[in-house]
Amino acid sequence: AMNDAFNSCNKLMSITLPSTLKNINGYAFSGTGLTSITIPASVDSIGIRGFGDCHSMASIDIEDSDNVLKMINGYNGSFNYTDADKTVVIGRNLWLSENGAPFINPTSVEFGEKVTTINPYLFRWCDKLSSVSIGSGVTTIGDAAFYDAGDADEVGEMVVTMGENVTTIGGSAFEGCDKLTSVTLPSTLKLVEGYAFQSSALTSIVIPASVDSL
Numbered sequence: 001a002m003n004d005a006f007n008s009c010n011k012l013m014s015i016t017l018p019s020t021l022k023n024i025n026g027y028a029f030s031g032t033g034l035t036s037i038t039i040p041a042s043v044d045s046i047g048i049r050g051f052g053d054c055h056s057m058a059s060i061d062i063e064d065s066d067n068v069l070k071m072i073n074g075y076n077g078s079f080n081y082t083d084a085d086k087t088v089v090i091g092r093n094l095w096l097s098e099n100g101a102p103f104i105n106p107t108s109v110e111f112g113e114k115v116t117t118i119n120p121y122l123f124r125w126c127d128k129l130s131s132v133s134i135g136s137g138v139t140t141i142g143d144a145a146f147y148d149a150g151d152a153d154e155v156g157e158m159v160v161t162m163g164e165n166v167t168t169i170g171g172s173a174f175e176g177c178d179k180l181t182s183v184t185l186p187s188t189l190k191l192v193e194g195y196a197f198q199s200s201a202l203t204s205i206v207i208p209a210s211v212d213s214l
Contacts (some may be wrong), residue, residue, distance in 0.1 A: 150178075
């Protein structure tokens, strides 16, 4: 896609990106009326505010791929100011220009089988997040990945379905998740780093025999 290709086409509600697409450049769909987007497996990168200011986008689906998807994060993030409540499906590992939460107001996230690492801070402070499904490919949950998530008044309970092959839960990964009342840790788990579940709402926990270090 070219820079600014569909910038500010606020009546553009829907588009199907081709399976040959490689790069979505800066501001390509910024300010459009898109209500959802599927990022094809072929895409290597999404540039500065490629989907910025898309205030109606309620669904982001990043297709499964063995290749990393490169995205801009921070003030000029690929999805910055795209602030509708939304569901997010992540089907591949992400490379972010800086750590932080690239998606605004997610209510649910699903990680596909091709994802091996959940980036640090990926859903930090995402207070509307009520559902997290972690696929069987994930081995590492990064530091503070879900820090302080899911604590909005409208969230009754934060439900986390833990992947069955997770070996490491990073420091502060679920710290402050005060609607997270239960979680089942997998029998593959080796390391639970500092503050991983501090100040969450867990009422009980079973530590698997596999765990070496807390």
